[in-house]
Amino acid sequence: MGKSGRFEEQMLPLFEERDAPLAATLPQGGRLPSYIKDHRSRLRARFMAGGATAIPDYELLELILFRSIPRQDVKPLARQLLDHFGDFNRVITASPERLGDVQGVGQAVICDLKILEAAAQRMARARVMQRQVISSWDALLDYCHTAMAHRETEQFRVLYLDRKNALIADEEQARGTVDHVPVYPREVAKRALELNSSALILVHNHPSGDPTPSQSDIAMTRKVEAALEALGVTLHDHLIIGASQELSFRAEGLLC
Template sequence: MTDASAAPSKKGPPRHAGHRERLRERATRGGIDALPDYELLELLLFRSIPYRDTKPLAKDLLARFGSLEGIGAASHAAIEDQVARTLGFARGKASRAAALDLMLIFDTARRVAREPASKRPVISSWTALLAYVRVALQHEPREQFRVLYLDQKNQLILDEIQNRGTVDHAPVYPREVIRRALELSSKNMILVHNHPSGDPTPSRADIDMTRLIVQAGQALSVTVHDHLIVGRDGVTSLKQLGLM
């Protein structure tokens, strides 16, 4: 098998060329929002895979990773593997290019989602905050514990990953969380972690750990506003549940 982006046939343009133009026209006239996810992916892949039909690849990526967000959370190697499998060539320059293009697009989306939360007080921008944590963590395959360190006006100072763990556990050390807050001159924080199982229901360990961090913060006038647990099924707030 050969690496990928086979050059266009000397016999004329590929049969799918007309489909590409029709899809571009539909996106222009009806708006990109009107396109289903697989057609949006097709459009994204046109640039990195110029001479192949990208519809099968778009559908295979969605089938393997579950959603656009799932593709955005996938590793470069996993995306490249699926590109090669679908298009029938060994991993190489073309598969790397397609994987990199997708990762650039999804990382850009994450940064765009982060901006509203970082430019306005986080507490008063609840919708932006939820959108940000879902994009960042909803499809992470391993548990990740993050802290959003805020200033006195609840502006975001830093979103920091405190620890990465296994599929169901990321160790957290309350003293380290508070020590970092003092280093950053942060008086407020929001704790965030994900449940790779998809269910955002807090565990007993989640509740106990949250209370330990709250108690450690109180001694040094650092406030924990909330602890958000992110899963594919949604986002749970321990504060709203009365668990902190």
């Protein structure tokens, strides 16, 4: 048996012991069915031995659901969630209302998935806050995709930068519908002054998955740029986040 197999054997008792306290809440003698208990122990040990790359998406989702639903086999629900939403990211970022439409999903599952989503966003955000945007551009794009790529409605965010182009604030300016979000250039400019920001980046998502800008996107960007220019604040870029890629107004020559 290889090193990975020995590690899994060492981990099994630890995971079995963690499930043991749940027995007091179970019916019919209070014991977790052995096939569920063994499966959970093996899956946890395999994850600890090989990490996320050692297991497919539905098993990673199972690991999350173990905590939410301690007294039943959660593999069918994990597969059902993936079939319903399409992929792991869309399950995690789905709205509580849409998650609740899936049979078998209760408040415990919804809460745990939303905690995971919040944790992922904070970790991605921590990689870019107070850092120079130009030198952390890939990390910035990762954060934007984590926070916005799988949202079902449009969201408009403003990233405010200081004189050294370090990110000092990341704020949601507005939320909208599936294809429109209201943006008020004067509010964006006013907030830049309040934060003593020297430059900013606009970011919004396209729930359709296609980051191609609409004519209203282009017109709104030019209005924001004009409002900022009057105050001596630079608009570095406007990013549109799609499902798997983003579009940069600067790269496309859509900014002056």
